[in-house]
Amino acid sequence: MEIQLWREILMPYELAVKELEVKFNHIINEYRVQKMYSPIETVTGRLKSISSILEKCRKKDIPIENITEQIEDIAGIRIMCQFVEDIYRVVDIIRNRNDMEIYQEKDYIANAKPSGYRSYHLIVKYNIETLEGTRKIFAEIQIRTLAMNFWATIEHSLQYKYRQNIPEHITKRLTASAEAILKLDEEMSSIHDEIMDAQSSFIIHAAIVSEILNNIQNLYKVANRREVIKIQDEFFEIYKLNDLEQLKSFARQLDIIAEGYRAQSLR
Ligand code: 0O2
Numbered sequence: 001m002e003i004q005l006w007r008e009i010l011m012p013y014e015l016a017v018k019e020l021e022v023k024f025n026h027i028i029n030e031y032r033v034q035k036m037y038s039p040i041e042t043v044t045g046r047l048k049s050i051s052s053i054l055e056k057c058r059k060k061d062i063p064i065e066n067i068t069e070q071i072e073d074i075a076g077i078r079i080m081c082q083f084v085e086d087i088y089r090v091v092d093i094i095r096n097r098n099d100m101e102i103y104q105e106k107d108y109i110a111n112a113k114p115s116g117y118r119s120y121h122l123i124v125k126y127n128i129e130t131l132e133g134t135r136k137i138f139a140e141i142q143i144r145t146l147a148m149n150f151w152a153t154i155e156h157s158l159q160y161k162y163r164q165n166i167p168e169h170i171t172k173r174l175t176a177s178a179e180a181i182l183k184l185d186e187e188m189s190s191i192h193d194e195i196m197d198a199q200s201s202f203i204i205h206a207a208i209v210s211e212i213l214n215n216i217q218n219l220y221k222v223a224n225r226r227e228v229i230k231i232q233d234e235f236f237e238i239y240k241l242n243d244l245e246q247l248k249s250f251a252r253q254l255d256i257i258a259e260g261y262r263a264q265s266l267r
Contacts, residue, residue, distance in 0.1 A: 006050055012128040013075040016139050017045035020077045039086035040079055041146060048074045072123045073140035080149050083192050084109065084185050087120050087143045100124040116178025117152060119144040151181045205244055208251050215254050218263035
């Protein structure tokens with residue numbers, strides 16, 4: 001095929017890669033602006049090279065004239081996440097979008113490949129506007145953690161170097177490192193859960209303290225001053241203990257007292 005013809009074939013895919021990169025980076029920015037954690041860490045895109053397309057045609061016996069129907073990863077997007085849970089959040093984000101339609105899904109995280117490869121693959125149908133009108137093309141989106149990406153990048157370059165004939169001793173070490181990557185991701189997820197727990201108990205703690213202080217402030221307006229000072233001292237003692245359960249129980253008792261004085265609704 002003439003180079004000019006290849007250019008024409010690849011142009012919409014090149015545009016799709018650019019557009020999808022912009023769109024996924026925009027998601028990161030939306031989270032950033034809302035001061036929220038983004039499940040997407042980074043996004044990269046690539047257009048499959050002509051030699052890789054030809055190689056795939058040869059391997060899979062695909063006639064050149066069928067490449068746009070049968071090769072689904074001419075446009076490729078890779079999304080990197082910090083944690084495994086984020087991958088599934090990203091899949092949901094994509095599922096809920098109107099500008100791309102999921103055509104195929106492969107969960108190589110739940111079912112890792114025999115090589116140890118882990119990643120979530122989506123083939124989406126994506127509309128591209130061209131001079132000839134709208135064209136629906138395929139794009140592949142690979143979603144993986146930073147750790148999975150590290151392993152896949154090294155393994156891919158070894159595959160390339162050894163042309164599918166990776167020596168047995170290296171394959172064994174790659175399998176072992178895939179297991180280490182799996183453990184690393186699990187460990188990171190458990191640290192993540194702990195951080196989330198710590199964050200939510202900090203928020204609960206802050207809300208209870210503010211509720212207690214509000215009640216004490218209101219009691220000053222309606223109750224016996226000496227009694228309120230006693231309650232306040234008691235609160236300081238409990239606060240020093242840094243025990244959420246004791247704080248909760250104190251807040252409940254104070255609620256009852258404040259209710260007795262109808263002090264809760266005071267501003
Ligand atoms: P490249 O150079 O990354 O584009 P198919 O897509 O039909 O060829 P398959 O196995 O049906 O092959 O699809 P699958 O499993 O979704 O794999 C598609 C892509 O996933 C591959 O593209 C790789 O990028 C990646 N991949 C799949 N398995 C492995 C693996 O064991 N190791 C690594 N490092 N990457 C993998 P290409 O076209 O093979 O290569």
